Amino acid sequence: MKIAVDAMGGDFAPLETVRGAIAAVSEHDDIHVVLVGNEKQIFEILEAEGERNNSRLSVHHASEVIEMDEHPGVALRKKKDSSIVVATSLVKNKVCDAVVAPGSTGAAVAAALFGLGRIKGIDRPTIATPIPTRKGITVMLDSGANANSKPKHLIQGAIMGTEYAKLLLGKDNPTVGLLNIGEESTKGNDVVLSTYPVLENMKSINFYGNVEGRDIPKGTVDVVVCDGFVGNVVLKFAEGLITQCVELIKDAIMSGGIFAKLGALMVKPALKKLAKRLDYTENGGAPLLGVNGVFLISHGSSKAKEIKTAITIGNDLVKRKIIEHIADRIGKEGANDNEYAE
Amino acid sequence: MKIAVDAMGGDFAPLETVRGAIAAVSEHDDIHVVLVGNEKQIFEILEAEGERNNSRLSVHHASEVIEMDEHPGVALRKKKDSSIVVATSLVKNKVCDAVVAPGSTGAAVAAALFGLGRIKGIDRPTIATPIPTRKGITVMLDSGANANSKPKHLIQGAIMGTEYAKLLLGKDNPTVGLLNIGEESTKGNDVVLSTYPVLENMKSINFYGNVEGRDIPKGTVDVVVCDGFVGNVVLKFAEGLITQCVELIKDAIMSGGIFAKLGALMVKPALKKLAKRLDYTENGGAPLLGVNGVFLISHGSSKAKEIKTAITIGNDLVKRKIIEHIADRIGKEGANDNEYAE
Numbered sequence: 001m002k003i004a005v006d007a008m009g010g011d012f013a014p015l016e017t018v019r020g021a022i023a024a025v026s027e028h029d030d031i032h033v034v035l036v037g038n039e040k041q042i043f044e045i046l047e048a049e050g051e052r053n054n055s056r057l058s059v060h061h062a063s064e065v066i067e068m069d070e071h072p073g074v075a076l077r078k079k080k081d082s083s084i085v086v087a088t089s090l091v092k093n094k095v096c097d098a099v100v101a102p103g104s105t106g107a108a109v110a111a112a113l114f115g116l117g118r119i120k121g122i123d124r125p126t127i128a129t130p131i132p133t134r135k136g137i138t139v140m141l142d143s144g145a146n147a148n149s150k151p152k153h154l155i156q157g158a159i160m161g162t163e164y165a166k167l168l169l170g171k172d173n174p175t176v177g178l179l180n181i182g183e184e185s186t187k188g189n190d191v192v193l194s195t196y197p198v199l200e201n202m203k204s205i206n207f208y209g210n211v212e213g214r215d216i217p218k219g220t221v222d223v224v225v226c227d228g229f230v231g232n233v234v235l236k237f238a239e240g241l242i243t244q245c246v247e248l249i250k251d252a253i254m255s256g257g258i259f260a261k262l263g264a265l266m267v268k269p270a271l272k273k274l275a276k277r278l279d280y281t282e283n284g285g286a287p288l289l290g291v292n293g294v295f296l297i298s299h300g301s302s303k304a305k306e307i308k309t310a311i312t313i314g315n316d317l318v319k320r321k322i323i324e325h326i327a328d329r330i331g332k333e334g335a336n337d338n339e340y341a342e
Numbered sequence: 343m344k345i346a347v348d349a350m351g352g353d354f355a356p357l358e359t360v361r362g363a364i365a366a367v368s369e370h371d372d373i374h375v376v377l378v379g380n381e382k383q384i385f386e387i388l389e390a391e392g393e394r395n396n397s398r399l400s401v402h403h404a405s406e407v408i409e410m411d412e413h414p415g416v417a418l419r420k421k422k423d424s425s426i427v428v429a430t431s432l433v434k435n436k437v438c439d440a441v442v443a444p445g446s447t448g449a450a451v452a453a454a455l456f457g458l459g460r461i462k463g464i465d466r467p468t469i470a471t472p473i474p475t476r477k478g479i480t481v482m483l484d485s486g487a488n489a490n491s492k493p494k495h496l497i498q499g500a501i502m503g504t505e506y507a508k509l510l511l512g513k514d515n516p517t518v519g520l521l522n523i524g525e526e527s528t529k530g531n532d533v534v535l536s537t538y539p540v541l542e543n544m545k546s547i548n549f550y551g552n553v554e555g556r557d558i559p560k561g562t563v564d565v566v567v568c569d570g571f572v573g574n575v576v577l578k579f580a581e582g583l584i585t586q587c588v589e590l591i592k593d594a595i596m597s598g599g600i601f602a603k604l605g606a607l608m609v610k611p612a613l614k615k616l617a618k619r620l621d622y623t624e625n626g627g628a629p630l631l632g633v634n635g636v637f638l639i640s641h642g643s644s645k646a647k648e649i650k651t652a653i654t655i656g657n658d659l660v661k662r663k664i665i666e667h668i669a670d671r672i673g674k675e676g677a678n679d680n681e682y683a684e
Contacts, residue, residue, distance in 0.1 A: 071528060106524075134586050144523055147531040181486055181574040182448075186413060189489040189571045213575040214582030229531045230572055232523040233555040234579050240556030241580055244476050245587065 001030055001315045004096035005307065008037035008065040008083040009103030010300045017102060018045040020307020024315075025056040027308070031315050032056045034096055036087040037065070062086035068300055072106035076114060084108060088115030091293040098294035098314035100285060102302045108295070109145050109288060116293040119323065121330035124149070125290035126157045126228070127297060128164050129235060133219025139165050139174075140216060140224045143286060144232035151195040154178070154225050158205050159333055160289040161223035163325045167317070174222035177211030179230060185210065191227065199225075204333060285310035287317060289326065294318050343372055343657045346438040347649065349379035350407040350425040351445030352642045356380065359444060360387040362649020366657075367398040369650070373657050374398045376438055378429040379407070404428035410642055414448035418456060426450060430457030433635040440636035440656035442627060444644045450637070451487045451630060458635040461665065463672035466491070467632035468499045468570070469639060470506050471577060475561025481507045481516075482558060482566045485628060486574035493537040496520070496567050500547050501675055502631040503565035505667045509659070516564035519553030521572060527552065533569065541567075546675060627652035629659060631668065636660050 003024075007017040014037055021033040035042050039061040046052045046059075064082040066075040076085065084103070088111045090096040101108040105127070113125060126142035141161045146153055158176050165174035178196060180188045185196050187210065199207045208221045216224055216234065226234075285296035285306070294317045296310045345366075349359040356379055363375040377384050381403040388394045388401075406424040408417040418427065426445070430453045432438040443450040447469070455467060468484035483503050488495055500518050507516035520538060522530040527538050529552065541549045550563045558566055558576065568576075627638035627648070636659045638652045 069526075106529075134589055147523060179575060181489060181571055181578075184411075189569075192571075213578030213580070214585070216579055217582040217586040226575075227531075229523055229534075230575055233521060233568075233572055233576060236523075236555030237558055237576050237579065238555070238583055240559040241583060242587070243556070244559040245584070247476055 001098070001318055002032045002034055002090075002096040003098050003100060003311050003314050004034045004036055004060070004087040004090040005100045005311065006037065006083045006087045006102060007035040007042055008062070009101055009108075010298065010302050011068075012301070012303055013102065014038065014041050015045055016303045017307050018042055019049065019304035020302070021057060021311065022046075022049055022051050022054070023304055023308040024311035025054065028312060028315065031311060032058070033311060034058050034060050034087075034090060036060045036062050036090065037083040038063070060086065060090065066104060066107045068104050070104070070107070072104065072110040075107060076110050084111045085115065088112060088293075088295075091295075092116055097318045098296065100296045100298060100307065100310045100314055102285075102298035102307065102310075103300050105144060105297055108297045112288050112291045112293070112295045116291040116295065119290055119292050119327050119330060121333070122156050122160070122290040122326070124153050124156070125288050126153070126160060127231075127286050128161060128289050129231070129286045130168060131216060131224075133217055135219035137169060138216060138219050138222060138224055139168065140226065140231055140234070141289070142226065142228035142231050143235055144228045145288060147227065147229040147232075149191060149227035149229075151191055151198065154191065154195045154227070155198050155202075156290065156330065157225045158199055158202075158207075158223065159329050160326050161225060162205060163329055164287065164289060164322065165222045167320045167322060167325070169222055171222060173206045175206050175208045176223040176225060177208045177215060177221035179216075179224050179226035180210035180212065183210050183212065195225075202333070204329060285313060287313070287322070289322075292323065294322060343440070343660055344374045344376055344432075344438040345440045345442060345653050345656050346376045346378055346402070346429040346432040347442045347653065348425045348429045348444060349377040349384055350404070351443055351450075352640065352644050353410075354643070354645055355444065356383050357387055358645045359649050360384055361391065361646035362644070363399060363653065364388075364391055364393050364396070365646055365650040366653035367396065370654060370657065373653060374400070375653060376400050376402050376429075376432060378402045378404050378432065379425040380405070402428060402432065408446060408449045410446050412446070412449070414446065414452040417449060418452050426453045427457065430454060430635075430637075433637075434458055439660045440638065442638045442640060442649065442652045442656055444627075444640035444649065444652075445642050447486060447639055450639045454630050454633045454635070454637045458633040458637065461632055461634050461669045461672060463675070464498050464502070464632040464668075466495045466498070467630050468495070468502060469573075469628050470503060470631050471573070471628045472510060473558060473566075473577075475559055477561035479511060480558060480561050480564060480566055481510065482568065482573055482576070483631070484568065484570035484573050485577055486570045487630060489569065489571040489574070491533060491569035491571075493533055493540065496533065496537045496569070497540050497544075498632065498672065499567045500541055500544070500549075500565065501671050502668050503567060504547060505671055506629065506631060506664065507564045509662045509664060509667070511564055513564060515548045517548050517550045518565040518567060519550045519557060519563035521558075521566050521568035522552035522554065525552050525554065537567075544675070546671060627655060629655070629664070631664075634665065636664060 128141040285298040470483040627640040
């Protein structure tokens with residue numbers, strides 16, 4: 001399997017992206033990584049790491065880089081030879097099987113959308129984030145690709161989330177909850193009110209009903225469907241809340257005695273670990289589902305370990321045929337039920 | 343000051359609502375509470391508590407109760423003699439100065455809206471929730487009154503939030519952030535994109551710009567403005583996340599040694615306290631701003647302590663003339679700038 005990595009993406013590129021690729025190919029015999037970006041810089045790192053002649057690491061030159069603060073659409077049109085655009089084109093042209101994109105989420109989504117196109121029947125791609133719960137993992141989508149979801153986007157999200165959860169969680173019939181402000185079907189904004197009856201009537205979705213914010217960490221359902229604005233706010237809020245919890249506990253404890261200080265030492269790593277797990281990007285990457293190719297979005301702050309994980313997840317999703325599963329399911333739903341609420 | 347309490351509202355009514363009223367009047371000489379609900383039940387409790395003849399506790403009979411699971415609009419029309427409707431009418435008729443409403447948020451918002459009407463210039467009321475941050479308190483609004491906000495509702499929220507924060511935080515010029523999925527003014531959904539330039543140009547708002555989910559617990563701004571759907575999901579997510587943190591830490595620790603167990607004992611109360619502080623309702627109540635009267639919403643699980651706090655907050659908001667401040671500010675804004683984005 002060939003994975004294209006945008007080697008110039010993220011805060012620690014290309015050093016950490018190249019190191020992540022090295023780690024991935026040394027751990028997995030079936031992975032070949034194509035590092036996309038400034039070949040001179042990439043070769044220098046490979047040389048320094050003693051991996052210049054590794055046959056499962058190749059380099060594909062790209063002369064430009066899209067920076068974190070650039071407007072995705074504008075940058076994409078202007079920088080046609082940027083590493084993210086070139087990496088994506090390698091999948092489009094079937095040179096590679098998946099893309100790993102650290103850095104700007106906006107640029108990644110735009111590059112994937114324009115470079116790979118959408119799976120037939122999907123209107124908008126969605127970022128699917130595995131969230132740790134006490135029971136295990138809940139997949140939340142959308143986490144920020146689409147900030148103006150209509151019912152049909154949430155419905156397509158439910159289908160994609162179901163297929164992804166089947167692979168990720170190994171469940172035959174994962175439960176799907178619609179994120180809302182109350183459990184009753186009469187609660188919510190106009191978009192979820194229109195979405196509810198459609199999900200309720202879809203045979204291929206194991207619809208649990210509405211779930212509330214508290215149900216996400218509780219792990220009430222396997223898949224939580226929401227608009228990308230809401231999902232993104234929730235994820236970033238979680239990150240901030242846990243960081244502040246760590247600080248508040250530190251404050252409280254530092255005014256305490258010796259046992260309290262020991263408690264602090266004990267608890268801080270647990271909370272920090274939780275914070276890391278909650279950040280999808282720390283898990284390596286979250287798949288952008290709905291585009292016509294396996295596309296992993298990693299955080300701008302990713303280091304070698306996260307890049308390695310993202311490459312591994314990408315490899316896994318290709319092997320498990322996530323795109324084919326989604327296309328198949330959407331095709332069937334489209335045939336059965338082409339009257340999705342707009 | 344006379345505060346009307348829906349004595350039948352919430353899971354522990356009327357015992358805890360009556361006890362909360364007793365606590366409020368015994369702590370504050372200037373508070374008179376009118377307990378609204380089943381007079382027989384209320385008198386029995388007052389009798390048992392030895393407060394039957396307290397001149398600052400009176401009872402106003404109401405024969406009906408709106409239950410938690412009733413549809414607010416339907417219940418309101420049907421139960422004209424329900425305690426929440428009667429309590430609200432006491433403020434409308436200037437018999438009382440404020441309402442404390444434990445129980446169904448939906449019924450409370452509907453009762454306030456229909457009973458008190460809106461302040462001139464306000465289209466939708468908003469629930470303003472004080473959230474603890476490491477720096478102090480951030481007021482988040484809307485926390486769930488309006489799940490389909492348009493730009494004008496967010497703009498009115500910014501104005502109401504500013505006036506409330508001035509009173510609550512004692513700041514002359516509180517900062518206001520627009521909750522969004524990125525810091526840049528070009529980010530977000532259609533509603534926040536239209537809201538941003540208006541807030542940016544309002545002289546009476548100390549507009550900080552966009553804030554992200556992580557900025558809420560960080561305390562980046564004094565007031566966070568958002569749609570009620572998003573605010574409600576965030577609050578309930580916080581509640582769930584902290585509960586799960588407590589459990590996860592407990593799990594992690596229970597497999598640890600003696601120091602770890604001591605750490606657990608130390609940290610659990612801190613997290614539980616934080617969870618309580620994050621639940622607006624645990625702070626006694628969150629004001630419903632924008633209706634023509636002081637109206638506090640308390641949680642259905644409120645006990646005497648929370649009811650007492652809500653009564654005290656209600657008293658304080660009346661004394662500080664929150665309604666007049668909002669009406670004044672909205673009036674001026676309306677005169678200066680009646681071109682709010684729809």
